[in-house]
Amino acid sequence: MEKVVLDVPLMWADHHVMKVREVLTKLDGVTDVYASSAWKQVLVAYDPAKVKRETLEQALAQAGYPVGQGETPILVPPTEKRRDPRWGDLGFRMSQTYRADLEMSGDFRKW
Amino acid sequence: MAKKKVRTPEEASRDAAAIALLERALQINAETCFYRADEITPCPIGADGLCCRFCAMGPCRLVGDVDMGVCGATRDVVVVRNFARAVAAGAASHSDHGRSVAYTLLAAAEGNPVYKIRDPYKLFEVARYLGVKVGDRPVEEIARDVAIAALGEFGRIEGELLYLKRAPVKRQKIWRDLGIAPRAVDREVVELLHRTHMGNDQDADHLLDQCMRCALADGWGGSMLATDLTDILFGTPAPVRAEANLGVLREDMVNVIIHGHEPTLSEIIVAAAQDPEIVAYAQSKGAKGVNLAGICCTANEILVREGVPLAGNFLQQELAILTGAVEAMVVDIQCIMEGLVPLANRFHTALITTSPKVKVAGALHLEFDEHRALEIAKQILHTAIDRFPQRGEVFVPNYRSPLVAGFSHEYINYALGGSYRGSFRPLNDAIVAGRIRGVVADIGCNNARLCHDENHYYVVSEFLKNDVLVVQTGCGAIASAKKGYMTPEAAMEYAGPGLREVCEAIGIPPVLHMGACVDNSRILTVLSQMVTETGLGDDISDIPAVGMAVEWMSEKALAIATYCVASGAYVIMGGVRNPLAGSPEVMRLTTEGWEQKVGGRLEFVEDPKEIVGRSLAHIDRKRAALGLEEYNPAKWGKSGDWRMRQVLELPFEARIEAVYGGRK
């Protein structure tokens, strides 16, 4: 029995975990899977006599989760001086307390 | 001139780059303001405000047995008159600056090809205050009306300044009840000058009221308009990374220093410096390009909007030239030392004056005309580049600190809740809970009579330790930038536990750079919003906050101090002698007297320790008056990333268990 920890950068949320687990647990020889979207890593316990590590990696790659590859897209890259590229078009410049903030913060759950 | 004791470089400054260059000055025998300050003894009579030179029957020196001038003017009146003249000059400076910007906005609205409305959203917001209809009218049309409405504020015929309604309701009432609500910007300055003319207003208290009214016309009028209109033209600041101190000068580039206060030309120079034609020209002279850096408030203006590095603050203007690496120093208005001329002449540096209002004898004058702004900017850069081959020995001290600047009140509002929930609630909450003990605005100048930056460094570090959030503008801000207080990491290093939590939650440095000295109006807006957000009383005077200029020197600083007091703040002017010292009665009127009238007080305190002590005492007193919990740093500091880092270091298998914590 062997254990391996694989980096799966594209497994960044729990709906990916479901797919990754499905792919791996289907493989004959895989005895245990801990797929962690928090750390983007999978711990696979497998029987090397039945399944090769390459097979695991292939299966993952086919399912769209290549090991050690890929990165979550950053749709808004930082600017050189880190001025927020969105600041110019956020569309408002508040210089007063918003009316509703005061009105709605009043008494609530009186009873 | 008899030789006085001259300070060593280490005694003259706390800034490493400045010390290095002061040593350089000694080596090459160059004279600076530091040296001159040691040489010249301040006139003790003038320092106390007791020299009356308002008519040709004098000057009357009201010292010793003399307690009246020729006309019978008392010490009280003479002291206030001198103070009033300073306030009038300060208010005039900022306000005239504001007027220039308004004309630039008007030019932009009327199709000037160089200037554009960069921030239409801010334009709409300002239009609302100035009573300009927005609707779906073209931006240029709105901008034109805003510019004209803004210009109208300077010579408003009746009523009062429109911006006064941005203040808390209670504050407005105080002004109106006292009769100090400013009516028009120019009018209040003129009236104050009038009232200080010989044989005019000769009641100290009455004259001080007009000082407040004139100063308010600056803070809530000229300055606030200057800030707002500049934002409309060049963008409302948001955080930006930059570096500060003379180490930003580049040995391989043409260094152009921008110095003064108005960004209208500098903004164009920033754009022009990236023009391929200019870059090519610089390369043709053997430089890699043009490196811009700023000094004083022009520096702050283009830092917060464009991220242009700070070369230094007021007392470093001469030192910059001493590096021998500055091809041109472009100056506009205010705080430009005439001493630059002889110094520039010793180097290859071109000192270029640009404002129609400011010529300095011996400097090159390339007058700014907003319709030819780009052309002039390029001409300036050409002049600088042409000097590059003449560059001699270069001495650039390798000191520079990273900083994050650009905290407009609009951005602070956004930072505290994003587009959907932006408000000052988190800041008020932090103060109410006691994570933030209070807020200090440390603003204003350097003063060559003091050890450069020493007071700024000291008070800021003490406030941070005590969980006081510090906001800064002007040369005080540049001091903290150089010291490294304006990095987000500084929160971990210098701030108390509560302040650190807040900084970490928002991602801000513990000291916020809010812009140039004209942008102190932003602080007024922040304070007003803190009031209306509720939880901290119903007027600015209720907020646990202190304003200070711990190394002040300019008349503008006195105008700022006065409008802050009139807005309800406790203000401490630090470092040098109290200019009201000649009259105990005037000192009483501006402390207890003003506290009764407007809730703020103006104090002059030389000792920085005393400044910190009085400020914290004031903050705690205001906290108590609001019924807030007593400041107790032991309660805070539990949030943050530290715990997570421990987990992250573990290997995978250990980590998935470790997140559940250790068994206790």
Next chain:
Amino acid sequence: MSRYIATRAIRGANAIVAEAEALLQKALAEKGPDAPVAFTNTAYYLPVIYGMMAYPVTKIGDLVPVIEKAKSLLHPPPDENWWVPYLGETLDCGMATLLAEEAIEGIRFAYGEQPERYPGFRMTGSASFTSPEFETEEGGGGYLNGPIDDIQLRSWGIQLVDGRMPGFAALLGAARTNQAAVALVRELQRRNILVFLMGNVNGRSIIDQLHEEGVEMGYDTYIVPFGRDTIATIYPLGFATRSALTFGGLKPGQWREILLYNKYRVFAFAIALGEVDDLKYATAAGAICYGFPVIADTVIPQILPTGVTRYEHVISMPWEEIDAPTDEEKAARLVQKAIEVRGVKVKITEVPIPVPYGSAFEGEVVRKADMRVEFGGRASRAFEYLRMVPMEQVEDGKIEVIGPGFEDVPVGGAMDLGIVVEVAGRKMQEDFEPVLERQIHYFINGASGIQHIGQRDIAWIRISKTAAEKGFNLRHFGDILYARFHADFGAIVDKVQVKIITDPALHAEWLAKAREAYDRRNRRLADLVDEAVDTFYSCVLCQSFAPTHCCVISPQRLGLCGAYNWLDCKASYEINPTGPNQPIAKGQCLDSVKGYFTGVNEYVRVASQGKVDTVAMYSIMENPMTACGCFECIVMVIPEANGVMVVSREDPSMTPAGMTFSTLAGMAGGGLQTPGVMGVGKYYLTSPKFLSADGGFRRVVWMSSFLKQTMAEELKAVCEREGDPDLLDKIADETICTDVEGLLAYLEEKGHPALTMPPLF
């Protein structure tokens, strides 16, 4: 935010928006832009998008601008060093995440992938609420819940408003163990907090954990399983958005108000169970925009400064570090902390019985197969009777079981039961007897494994096998009633004693006494007409939700939620003189037909904060009473038919007005006066004062069949009173027609009186 959280949340937001965009492109290519996108049973489209953008999404093509909006809210992640501020940016990214998640769920609906399939799962049904015999064994199995429908939202309204249901908890991920999962959920149920479930850790969801442990999930048990991934978190946030729209009188596009409403008025929080990934952080950032804090059972960076939420934003309570010996106690601590952080005030009455207790168990159904014993129903007779007696005749806390217990009754058998509660108190009045007696139903139902239906002498109680095994016996009915009457009605009840009667002779004797009392009360109620009193009562309970709405409750017009009649209000005022029910002196009667009273107008003007200054008590056409959002029925004028229709909130079908209940509710609610539309309690239909200025019950031309069936008896009596015994048959319902043409044809055919009545306009 902490920089760590900001980094992960901003990454998660960028990633999910990119994923949503890719999915949208795929859907546009495969299904086309006109393929419909809709959540089931809601009038609020995709509610978060609708609330934030005022943009109704009905087809896939509509999602394009939504994704554009989401993209415009994205920001770059902060740097490792020398970073620029990130809090505002992270919160924006949180909103972007929510928009993207809702778009994804919308597309999944279009693909038939939502609600999520879950073989072998079955929600507890609400149909059986009226009678256990309606049980359906197979209906609705195999799916998780998906979005909560509008009907359920409204029926929870009054409980959310009056604080019986303090708020909701979104449990995200998987608990440390199954036991921990059950313990957490029980702990929340005990406090009547709605539990929403979603997400997974390593493929295991808390839904799986509860399913394995046999915990009943469904609307009735306050546990709603949404989906096994984090994206399903959009459903609770949609629920939150809709409560602001439904009860807060807010309009779509008032995004700031909607978020603030949730911050200040909806007491919700998220509990992140297990490790937290980028998307969970990003979603949490979205939740924080709503003012909902997050509590994790693992190590994550804490964000303790306050402001966007009312109290701390993010709390970490690593499960193994919670200082308690058992999972149950750890769960209790965690929930306690969550409640503290949200600032929810939860009153729990400790009831000394061997089974869990709380309103969350009120909806539990005891099926015949799971039943140990029943009282009432077909095979036996149960009654309950509460009476006021002089102080000295009550021994406080005395609980007597008179007669045999149910030990000898065979499993699944029945026996007779009488519950007699005797109370005494200086402020007790005979009028309060029925008010208190009606509480017996709620009090007893709160025990897990006990089901109570009906009232008076048609009460019907079942005890489950599980409850009996845990030692629940007859005496515990007394314990429950004793504890609850003291806790809830301590202001008017000083002493309580309970007799549980199974002895046949005594049973008969007390039943007779009880019936005498019921009869007496009925007569008293009949005498209790608006003209006979000089005081009405207000109910501003809902002002915590609908700040300008005020109910005026008269003897002949009960509150629109159906939960408060005039006597209830009178009692409530005695219990809490500064509470939500205040006496309104009728004052001078300005118009006895339409029901204008000076006192009422004055009161309403103040209570509605000036929004409403005149109220007609008996008219729908002129200054009708406003509504909050939790009305049982909507009455609306159908001008073509010269009459009104009555739609019940249980009725999801189309109506002749061209709108479903949900859409109509938007017009009727929010504290606004809309002539021609009114939200009412269903028993108001039976009142002689029902639209009496406009012609009364004979104006009803269409009525949801649900009402016709469930109120058959009462309505029949009304028809007789109106002098038209066949009237009910002349009234159309959704099985007959759902459009005006059909309605008019039916009315003509049946000769409905409304057609010949004076014109409404």
